[in-house]
Amino acid sequence: MSETAARPDRVLVIGYGNPGRQDDGLGPAVAVVIEQLGRHHIAAFEAYQLNIEDAIDIARHDIVWFVDASLTGPAPYAVRDLSPGASIEFTSHILRPEALLAIARQVFGATPEAHLLAIRGYCFEFVEGLTSGATDNLAAAISMLTERLGIVEAEVLA
């Protein structure tokens, strides 16, 4: 808990990627599941990619989970803690979560606890729907994430 025990941490889950590109839809799929749980202290939204104004939402939460598909890395998923860290890219089509955290800190004075959940994907072509391997990884990732969020499995299945 980041403040008092009386108020649960405000949690934000940002699932980003393109559901029209197969396993790139892993992030949004997680956001949809979390949003449907309807917990008042847990917000979730999906996006094609991170955007600079997301810093506003990030600054309003105590804990932020960034959820993205991973091209490489371990299956079913990997989790790492994030710290603010600004960078400059060669196109506006890239914005890293660390940069958003840096902007939230710089503009709003907020430094939420932040994690990256990288779910392993396998195919990224112009096809809707996850591959079977990614679907399995998604289930494992949601199980882990909901446990970290203090949500019991029965609620997720319901």
Add this chain to the structure above:
Amino acid sequence: MSDIQTTRAARKIVIDPVTRVEGHGKVTIKLNEAGDVEQARFHIVEFRGFERFIQGRMYWEVPVIVQRLCGICPVSHHLCAAKAMDVVAGVDEVTPTADKMRRLMHHGQILQSNAVNVFHLASPDLLLGFDAPVATRNIVGVIEAFPEVGKWAIFIRKFGQQVIEATGGRRIHPRLCIPGGVNQNLSVDHRDSLLKDIDQVIKWCEAALELHKSFVASHRDLYATFASFPSSYMSLVGPDGGMDLYDGTLKAITADGKPIFEGVHADHYRDVIIEEVRSWSYMKFPHIRSLGRDDGWYRVGPLAELNCCAFIGTPIAQTARQEFMTLGAGGLVHATLAYHWARIVNMIHCAEIIRELLHDDDLQGTDLVLTGDRRPEGMALIEAPRGTLLHHYTVDEHDQVTGANLIVSTTNNNEAMNRSVTKVAIDYLTGKEITEALLNHVEVAIRAYDPCLSCATHALGDMPLIVTLEDADGAVIATRVKQ
């Protein structure tokens, strides 16, 4: 953070974009026998498989489906596809409410997209200096030096997104358009909410322009010459020759401002543009038919839009354009860095258009959709944030899409980006080492165009810029990767 790799073996390292590494950019600089820069190429991966993705879909689904193409410009694809499918639906002119709802959404999209480029991407280079340390040459460094810039970046972008949400019903995957019209008008609540903020947004855009001009004033030579060259330009213009980013006809001009063609409607684009394929790139190389392959390349985007239009029909942006055009000393403006100035002028124009539209009662009209006699083919043009965008579809008698062709803004700028990178390599490469300074300058040149990288897929793991130096035999001398 940069990761330096030097390869001394006399063999060429091929980084094949067929493998799943979208989201990366690759620059190859080739030297001649004398060790001077012969040419440089910027390779990026373009859409693949899109035609297959679209084929067989019902034509009325397409305006929503095409938003899968791009995480930055889904609205541009949504609107351009809708315009093409208006033609397929047999509707040549939508109702005033539909037209103005689409224009409102479009200008909100350009406003927010340009804001990201101007503040997040360009301002670190321009306000902190090309050679500022990488650790601080970023948006956070800018905010430290210019605290108000962070506020402008976030809230102008947020306002643009609110316009999209108000018109399209949702933050992502907006569903405003259907063939022949729109699904909804603008509620009075949304109108009033946007009206509360629009004047402030315009003031912030004007302030951003003043800040940009202060950079130009102190870097006149650099601004005029960096990555720059004379070129032809192409954009849409309105029927009166004025700027129109949503609709109009194609106009192209030579480097000295003479018309190459004008008044070209979307369904005649193939009369004036040829799309060429080259062996070393997955991108197409469109060029102007009458000028041929070698001379027919051109630039699109904000710089082209300001050079091609005769005027801008909103007062603050028109005044800003008049001052901008003085950079050309009576001719066109060719400075590549002037893309950023032009982009801010466009932001002002978009904000002014949004304000005008919000005072227009047609947005609360209820005549939303028209129908007509089905046609087998539809083509449409729009000025997306990065420039001219074309959608072309064929549809069979079962209402299913049988063919699709897109020319996106970045494709139009393909040759120009190569030339800008070549100019940077000539001006800044010393010896046979890819220095941090060279890498920085290459990036600055590319940022001016803000290329689209088939970005809707951006999964973790691959988003570097890779610069490779090759000798006259094609052997790799050095490679530098910016992660």
